[in-house]
Amino acid sequence: MDGHYLNNAATTWPKPECVAEAMRSFLVRGGANSSRGSSSERDMKTMNLVLDCRIKLAEFFGGYDSDPMLVTFTANITESINVVLRGFLKPGMRAITTSMEHNAVMRPLRALEGKGVGVKVVMCDSEGRLDPSELERELSGTKYDLMVMSHASNVCGTVQPLEDAAELCAKFGVPLVADTAQTAGVLPLSASGLGLSALCFTGHKGLMGPQGTGGIIWEPEFASRVEPLITGGTGSYSHLEYQPEDMPDKFESGTPNLPGIAGLSAALDWVKSTGLARIAGRERELGERLLSGLLRMKGVTLSGKRNMNGRMSVFPLNADWADNGTLADRLSRSGYETRPGLHCAPSAHRTLGTFPQGALRVSPGYFTTESEIDGFLEELGSL
Ligand SMILES: Cc1ncc(COP(=O)(O)O)c(C=O)c1O
Structure with missing residues (x-):
């Protein structure tokens, strides 16, 4: 697919x-x-x-x-x-x-x-x-x-x-x-x-x-x-x-x-x-690439940590120009699959200050490629 x-x-x-x-x-x-x-x-x-x-x-x-x-x-x-x-x-x-x-x-x-x-x-x-x-x-x-x-x-x-x-x-x-x-x-x-x-x-x-x-x-x-x-x-x-x-x-x-x-x-x-070290290392590399792109993007608010220390490659964001549900929907039309909303964790969103609107969660995995990260950033910026 x-x-x-x-x-x-x-x-x-x-x-x-x-x-x-x-x-x-x-x-x-x-x-x-x-x-x-x-x-x-x-x-x-x-x-x-x-x-x-x-x-x-x-x-x-x-x-x-x-x-x-x-x-x-x-x-x-x-x-x-x-x-x-x-x-x-x-x-x-x-x-x-x-x-x-x-x-x-x-x-x-x-x-x-x-x-x-x-x-x-x-x-x-x-x-x-x-x-x-x-x-x-x-x-x-x-x-x-x-x-x-x-x-x-x-x-x-x-x-x-x-x-x-x-x-x-x-x-x-x-x-x-x-x-x-x-x-x-x-x-x-x-x-x-x-x-x-x-x-x-x-x-x-x-x-x-x-x-x-x-x-x-x-x-x-x-x-x-x-x-x-x-x-x-x-x-x-x-x-x-x-x-x-x-x-x-x-x-x-x-x-x-x-x-x-x-x-x-x-x-x-x-x-x-x-090997866990290789899996974690790959996820970190991809996370770093995604994170630095998101931090450079105007109008994007990232919740949680703003660096890669002590974290997994899971990134919740909101953008000035559309709510996270609309973002997820538009992204999926161009093939980028993410998850908006509250992620079965209302208390976590309250803690992060993103309740009740939630966030768009982007989570690359071991098999994600660099070009998919770059493509996602470009697509998000162009919505
Ligand atoms: C931290 C955490 N706990 C529990 C669950 C529930 O997992 P499952 O649907 O496999 O039971 C999830 C799934 O997203 C999770 O991320």
Whole structure:
């Protein structure tokens, strides 16, 4: 398909060729269910495919003891976050988060608030960054049962001081849950290195996998304190009418997205062989080119950071000459694909001062070319 895809913060595109090939191969040549057959070659192949992907994820995300059993597959990070928050937080508990969160965090928290969970939102600065000393002040004054925060903003790309937050959470004994939607596959991450209670990921962004994949990397003691959101058949303990406590079955009822797992597994191989440093370096180069062009453009207001330090290549802008919805529409007519509006993150836009109008979000990816960046800048300037 023609077009200049600059909406990689929503989902990365194109995917590496090997992803579609692996999915096709599963559907055409494999196709058995997982743990729900016999010991036929087909059944064993599927079981190995799933285990293999768990092993890769546990290693990639620095899982505790690299244990593949502490990896849960979900359909996306929204499900991952819901599994963790709704399974752990009970009425009377208190949760803390930041003002830069996506609704994947905010909506479950607000729903839980309606059921008696206390929710505190720490305000970030005008570039969307959490100030660790603000967090420390809050944690030292009130006892919280859980903290949840994104590693980077899907609106302005600001990377949060996750290491500082992890240290503070460890100091005050608060389990920390990370939303890595915008950084997984680009920045290095280690669940055990950071001491995270749960690292939530989505497969279809920086990990380059297909939509419909995601998961959780658990700290084992925390996982034992979380109730499963969904219960049902696991292909194991079929004599029991109660959900098994064993991992990974506890949080994985129903047939998983097996073609998706095949694609994600191939995508992880691609990310590993390409290397995070190369991926991040490429995204930074493109970001620098786009940012310097936008900063030179008269009548364009950029929100968030105005340099490339501590950020992802995600740029929210408004222009004097048209609202961001009109800009996106006009740009798409000449093939430039972006995303206007509020990006499922009203609180983040409030923090950046772009609520309620939102912004035009431009997010190049690993496969974007320099000429697409230049073409976009020229097109935006000529609208
Ligand atoms: C920071 C952040 N969290 C959560 C999500 C939700 O991701 P998904 O739709 O894959 O569940 C997104 C998607 O844009 C995101 O950027």
